[in-house]
Amino acid sequence: MLDEDRATTARAISEAEAWAHVQAICFKTGPPRRLGVELEFLVRDAHAPSRPLDRDRHSAAVADLRSLPLRSPLTFEPGGQLELSPPPAPSLTACVAEAEADLDLVRATLRAHDLTLVGHGCDPYNLPVRFLDQPRYAAMEAYFDRRGPAGRLMMCSSASVQVCVDAGYEEPGPLGFARRWRLAHLLGAVLVAAFANSPLRGGRPTGWRSTRQANWADLDPGRSQAPAEARDPRTAWAAYVLDAPVMCVRCDEGPWTVPTGVSFRQWIRATGDHGAATSADPAPSHPPDTDHCPPDTGPGTALPRPPTREDLDYHVSTLFPPVRPRGHLELRMIDAQSGDDAWRVPLAVTTALFDDPEASERVYRAVKPLAELAGPHPPPRNPLWRTAARDALTDPELHAAALAAFAAAREALPRLGASPRLQSAVADFTDRYVARGRCPADDVLDALLDPRPGDPVSGKEGRR
Incomplete structure (x- = not known):
């Protein structure tokens, strides 16, 4: 970063500048050309995946993993979960190949420590334990603890497959950014x-097929639910960002400040020159969740300094809606999948439905009626998303939409140059689950009633 850029990001930001900055970076439009995937896994004992992870073994493995010649950034979540984020790829084939190559190196290194990667959306057995002691995670924990246990579960016990697609064209149409x-x-x-x-x-059923998604809906809604639907997504997202509560204020020494009930907009107005954001600046994008606010919530928390553009960018990174626009679109709602290669299926299906124009148009028509089931509230705290997390494809409307979506994706994959192996994986998943109104969670629940070696809860390939 140039000295001039550093000075810009380090000085106090006005409300107008914050509004303009968020609108400028949230949707970067153009032809969809790149895609990415972020793969999260639980790290577990290779011989006893239900056993709590040993800190010393995990630390030794992490030290060896840091020395690997990976092309993908390798990071760890607070509970020790491993995240691999291959660079954006020009094609589905390239994205899969790069992730597979790095995962092979990671798995070989973990085997030397008798550890393995396990794909579950939420740890089936263990209580959340924070391994990482950075100020960011201590502040996150303190912030979420005011509301209840959902934050710690999210931080330390969850894993997902996050698919990243380009924002799309500025112009309307199947690949237009507002439609996407x-x-x-x-x-x-x-x-x-x-x-x-x-x-x-x-070790017991929760009543939800995606406990991870149910838990996500219990997080602070000001940072975990989607913006209210609006004609202009940029305006909706900018309002959402400025009205979202500040999780923490960073500092160079000592613990970070964790305010209560202070939005980023209020931070600017309380400590600096807020100015006028824009004549189009709407009211807050979501009403305050008064039924669930901590009892001490209020705008009176002392803040140590005015916010900067760096603080704004960091603030955006602490927002966890199901779809997060960061130039591209991050789809954050998919549970981690059991089996070494199972992550390829949600990546392939999602990519096909967003980046193939014909498939995108077909699936949009198929899912549009679901808006009536969602009602007026944003995801993930509306009836549609709660039904998806609880009942999955046993719900007839979701099952019909899934059948249409997977059919469109399977037809699109050859047009996107997907390998026969990848097409076969999607076809097998469709036959095993979607066609039968099932999901991977149903295998886990079946295994509780009829446990066999290699059941899905162990993290290894289950019954066919």
């Missing part, structure tokens, strides 16, 4: 249902 934004929030419920893979907590 709306599609993501309707199709997202179908993806939750089709790939639900977290029905257990403490």
Whole structure:
């Protein structure tokens, strides 16, 4: 970063500048050309995956993993979950190949420590334990603890397959960014249902096929639910960002400040020159969740300094809606999948439905009626998304939408140059789950009634 750029990001930001900055970076439009995937896994004992992870073994493995010649950034979540984020790829084939190559190296290194990667949306057995002691995670924990246990579960016990697609064209149409934004929030419920893979907590059924998604809906809604639907997604997202509560204020030494009930907009107005954001600046994008606010919530928390553009960018990184626009679209609702290669299926299906124009148009028509089931509330706290997390594809409307979505994706994959192996994986998943109104969580629940070696809860390939 140039010295001039550093000075810009480090000085106090006005409300007008914050509004303009968010609108400038949230949707970067153009032809969809790149895609990406972020793969999260639980790290577990290779011989006893239900056993709590040993810190010393995990630390030794992490040290060896850091020395690997990976092309993908490798990071760890607070509970020790591993995340691999291959660079954006020009094609589905390239994205899969790069992730597979790096995962092979990671798995070989973990085997030397008798550890393995396990794909579940939520740890089926263990309580959340924070391994990482950085100020960011201590502040996150303190913030979420005011509301209840959902934050710690999200931080330390969850894992997902996050698919990243380009924002799309500025112009309207099947690949226009406004259409893709709306599609993501309707199709997202179908993806939750089709790939639900977290029905257990403490070794027992929770009543949800995606406990991870149910837990996400219990997080602070000011940072975990989607913006209210609007004609202009940029305006809706900018309002959402400025009105979202500030999780923490960073500092160089000592613990970070964790304010209560202070939005980013209020931070600017309380400590600096807020100015006028824009004549189009609407009211807050979502009403205050008064039934669930901590009892000490209020705008009176002392803030140590005015916010900067760096603070604004960091603030955006602490927002966890099901679809997050960061130039591209991050789809964050898919549970981690059991089996070494199972992550390829949600990546392939999602890519096909967003980046093939014919498939995108077909699936949009198929999921559009789901808006009536969603009602007026944004995901994930509306009836459609709760049904997806609880009932998955046993719900007839979600099942019908999933059948249409997977059919469109399978027809599109050859047009996108997907390998026969990848096409076969999607076909097998469709036959095994979607056609039968099932999801991976159903295998886990079946295994509780009829346990066999290699059942899905162990993290290895289950019964066919």
